[in-house]
Amino acid sequence: MQLKEFGVSLGxxxxxxxxxxVYGPEGFEKVEITKDDVNRPALQLAGFFDYFDPNRIQLVGKVEFSYVAQMEPxxxxxxxxxxxxxxxPVLIVSRNIDVFPECIEAAQRYQVPILRTNEFTSTIMSALVASLKINLAPRITLHGVLIEIYGEGVxxxxxxxxxxxxxxxxLVKRGHRLIADDAVEIKRVSDKTLVGTAPEVIRHFIELRGIGIVDVRRIFGVGAIKMTEKVELVINLEPWEDGKQYDRLGLDGQTTSILDIAVPSLTIPVKPGRNLAVIIEVAAMNDRQKKMGFNAAQELQERMLKLHGK
Incomplete structure (x- = not known):
């Protein structure tokens, strides 16, 4: 698993x-934004640059421009x-505020683009940060399949x-939705959330040995696919080994670490005669039940302890 850093172009x-x-030097659309935060340069306009990160998007609004409006030219x-x-990398002006000529002159001198929006400063700031968190999120590509089952990303x-x-x-035939087959690109969009998608070139395709490549969207319809989904449960499929001890109660609480986030996981042995689709459906429903506060294994254990106590 190789972790890479990503950027998003200004374009x-x-x-x-x-x-x-408002102003765009030649080739400015290709400028790469690599920081997932936005700064309002109030202190910087006052001349304080300690701990200032110049790689972040700079956003100014009514407060900042009201301050500089009081200055002499x-x-x-x-x-x-x-x-x-x-x-x-860029200065963004909110609320369609008129940009000072001195600001445009400085931007031209240092070849820094100036953009403008009609949105309120706080609104565009939160939207930008949310977009940057997704576009610049740490990500890896895993060999697997991502399916949405009863609203659960498995x-x-x-x-x-x-x-x-x-x-x-x-599972698709049973009404669930495919997100990715073979290669699953997973992003850590927050400290607790992983989101998976398929690389664009193989999106909606699935490979079946003996048949070849199948376009799930065309065969089963648009209701059978989804672009992205949270990764909420990991199921490891492995060939059945006689004599190996498998979890029969579900009290262990196994997890799989993906991008330093612990995701609940199960290991399901595979052998002829086992209906994996039904088993995985039940696993997804059981995981949702646990999140809602009910754990069947714990309930059985408590009943057995009460019985033993009597």
């Missing part, structure tokens, strides 16, 4: 948020000059040929 953000381009020019000289893992794709097709 993609402009397209997503419909920003107005020369002081305002020096103020913006100090800010743009740090090499910030990641099937196992050696090649163990039956992951065949089980996925059976």
């Amino acid at each position: 993609d953000l402009i397209q997503e948020f419909k920003f107005e381009i 020369e002081a305002r020019r020096a103020c913006f000059d100090r800010l743009f000289a740090t090499g910030i 990641l099937l893992l196992g050696d090649s040929g163990v039956g992951k794709s065949e089980t996925a097709i059976e």
Whole structure:
């Protein structure tokens, strides 16, 4: 599993948020944003640059521009000059505020784009941070299948040929939705949340040995696929081994670590005659039941202890 760092281009953000381009130097759409935070440079406009990260998007609104509006033109020019000289990637102006000529002059001098939006400052800031958290999230690609079962994102893992794709097709036929087959790209969008999707080139396709490549969307319809889903349960499929001890009660509480997040996991042995689709459906429903506060294994254990106590 190889962890990579990602960025998002300024052009993609402009397209997503419909920003107005106030000033854009040549090739500015290709500027890569690599920090998932947004800064309002109030202290920087006042001349304080300690602990300032120039790689973050800079966002100014009514408060910041009201402050610099009180300055003399020369002081305002020096103020913006100090800010743009740090090499910030972009300055975004909210609320369709008129941009000071001194600001545009400094941007042109240091070749820093200026964008504008009609949104309130707090609104566009929270939306930008949310988008950056997703676009810049740490991610890995795992060999497996991701299925949505009763609203639960279930990641099937196992050696090649163990039956992951065949089980996925059976689950799709039973009304569940395919997110990814073979390669699952997983992003850590928060400290507690993993989101999985398929690489665009193989999205909606599934490989069945003996048949070949199948387009799930075209065969089963758009209701059988989904673009993204949280990874809430990991099921490891492995060939049945006679004599091996498998969990029969479900009290162990196993987890699998993905991008430093512990995800509840199960190991299901595979052998002829076992209906994996039904077993996995039950596993997903049982996991949802646990999240709602009911654990069947604990309930049975408590009953047995009460019986033993009598």
